[in-house]
Amino acid sequence: MEKPSLPKGTRDFGPAMMAKRQFIFNNIRTVFQKFGFLPLETPAMENLSTLTGKYGEEGDQLLFKILNSGDFLKDVEDIKLQTKNSKSITFDISEKGLRYDLTVPFARYVVMNRHEISFPFKRYQIQPVWRADRPQKGRYREFYQCDADVVGTNSLLCEAEIILMIKEVFKGLNIQDYAIKINHRGILSGIAEVIGGKGNETALFVAIDKLDKVGEDKVREELQAKGFTAESLNLLFNILNVKGSIVNKMAFLATKFETSTEGQRGLRDLKEVFNILEDYNASQDNVEFDVSLARGLSYYTGCIFEVKINNVSIGSVSGGGRYDNLTQTFGDKENLSGVGFSFGVDRIYDAMEELGLFPKEAQVSSKVLVCHFDEESMRYGLGILKALRDVGISSEIYPDQVKIKKQLDYANKKMIPYTIVIGSDEVKSGLLPLKDMERGEQAKISLEEIIQKIK
């Protein structure tokens, strides 16, 4: 029989990884809740009619589709089968798919529950998503997203709170060297306008988005090929290369955007966000106004965010922005404005591992292992075990009659910090040898003293 294996691009998370992942999740969840966001979970499977057409053609290809149950070929036209036309029969034999992100299921939820929801609706959602992407380092076919969104308000307070939440999560994770990049769709539109690239925005934004990866020359080349003149490109890089403080950049852009209402809208919004941060007494450390930040997704309409951890091989670990048309795609006529962002936990994990940032507490293990020389001492140990657990101390007893060495090995391998070895002496005296496994120290003390020491 073949050895079992995992599907490509998927992973098991054993206890050591789980403990670290839970450390990240708990941190994020606590911050989300502290900011008034409420949890939502949606099913792994969605109707394909919900998913398709939302992520572009490439996204549709990357959806994992569920084969219909039963005699799924029954109603498929013969000709489709005879011509082996996989594409054309996909929707005949598959009605459901695995969710590709958390945004579309959230939009579906809002549309379906609009009348029960009190807006503004602040929800967070921490669940895996699936993409049939080619697996590579840092890219998996199953990975977790942690999203927080507010819909039903266009208040820029929400944008400011996103920045605050990111800062607080990173503080909790002890990640210090990072940048929250912020920009605004209006500013990008303004740039397109003033350099004479109106009508050609998509090509422009796609190219700009690559700037920090491929450099100015390549971006120039690409845009020249798309019909941008040398003059407009000079103006473009004159703007993109603006340096200095946030205030300086804004002042510079204001001079460029005299004729662009979109550009002015972008500047006004960003200024307001920074004002709110100030009123909140938040430092602007780690916050960067990045004029070249574009983000691929075309549905953003206002502020956009991206977070990078510095000095690691991983790219962005979080991103988001404001959208005005979340539910329109489901035929909703009322415009619901919203703003949200997403943490990529798998990438944060990899970055923290690379930087050695996981604290020692990011471990799950029992605090105490009760060991025993014989059956009598094991039975006596059960009472000790109960007393420890009764006060909330995670503890276990070695379940078999084996040599003490083997029991202590088990404690070491499982990183259990304390052991209590019980023999006939201990059963008689009630004094127990509590051993600190790391320091090797040992003291014979009473159960009460043990509890005090460990709590």
Place this chain on the structure above:
Amino acid sequence: MEKPSLPKGTRDFGPAMMAKRQFIFNNIRTVFQKFGFLPLETPAMENLSTLTGKYGEEGDQLLFKILNSGDFLKDVEDIKLQTKNSKSITFDISEKGLRYDLTVPFARYVVMNRHEISFPFKRYQIQPVWRADRPQKGRYREFYQCDADVVGTNSLLCEAEIILMIKEVFKGLNIQDYAIKINHRGILSGIAEVIGGKGNETALFVAIDKLDKVGEDKVREELQAKGFTAESLNLLFNILNVKGSIVNKMAFLATKFETSTEGQRGLRDLKEVFNILEDYNASQDNVEFDVSLARGLSYYTGCIFEVKINNVSIGSVSGGGRYDNLTQTFGDKENLSGVGFSFGVDRIYDAMEELGLFPKEAQVSSKVLVCHFDEESMRYGLGILKALRDVGISSEIYPDQVKIKKQLDYANKKMIPYTIVIGSDEVKSGLLPLKDMERGEQAKISLEEIIQKIK
């Protein structure tokens, strides 16, 4: 455009349900960890070669299968397509499926990581599973399982600890009226032996398993049809109808099992489990020795468990048992004995809802909503908000400039217990009107006093 919908048998969990579910999950997780179990997570998708053949033919039918990506028909034989043979092409166009339970992925994990695991390995796993079952009340196509297993030891301490964990979880959930039923495969085999039903065990156990649902007469009928004589059925019900304390039942069975080593093994194991519970100082309340408990799954080899909450429409909410062949199905030659059980969270949820057992704390909401009359007071409110969050109080500010009534309505709908309404007076004096939304009381106090009161 069509209104979006959910796939049959799946559900969204909005904030109110999520809070209650998290209450259950947290409780279970805390108990598992207190008993030294460590977390594991496996991917939603497994290779079909891992899943098929593990759940019987019916189970195989209920697996959700993932359609291969790309040109999935390319290599399918023409004849299979021409004859529209759905069944025969299933494995040609689908290599992966969604996990059906947590036991098989756990077994796969153990086989794949055998050399890194320190045995006995105590793992817990809390994840959704998927079954293409016909949806009905209490039966969903996506639902959570919470499993805890110990493998690599045949110590009966583990069985006793399962009972202790169930008791502790139910105590935490305030579920008082329930029964942990325990039986042993050896006792069932012993019964088969002494009534002359050897070789016909499966039919016997399947029939017995229905006893409390369909009653004695129906079970008699069914077994008669399977060839059991009236005499052996009389003996069967003489045994199954044994009444009295655990000790009495055991004494009675011991007289019946004089010639059955299997029956004696069952009694010996159970006696040891009860002895351990006694050494642990655990009461035997809620524990029942149920001779007719059979549980369908044929892979159990020792103790079996089932938990029922009384006076609710839901059946069993937890079950498990000892198995000796967990990893054999993956070609593992070494026998790894293990014992485990599973909580059905969806059923526990339904039962607790039915019994009105969710405490008031099983809510997630902000503690405070900061409300404001105008922009100046909103900006002032941001400082208040920060101060509250800095000490860990979940709080939010209404993000838009709207009437106070609307802001207070929002607090009520979201069950936020406190509000602070800020106007120009408050900005000047720094004294803030903290309102207890439930009692309607209001007091003008300082920020420090507010923090003290709420913490």
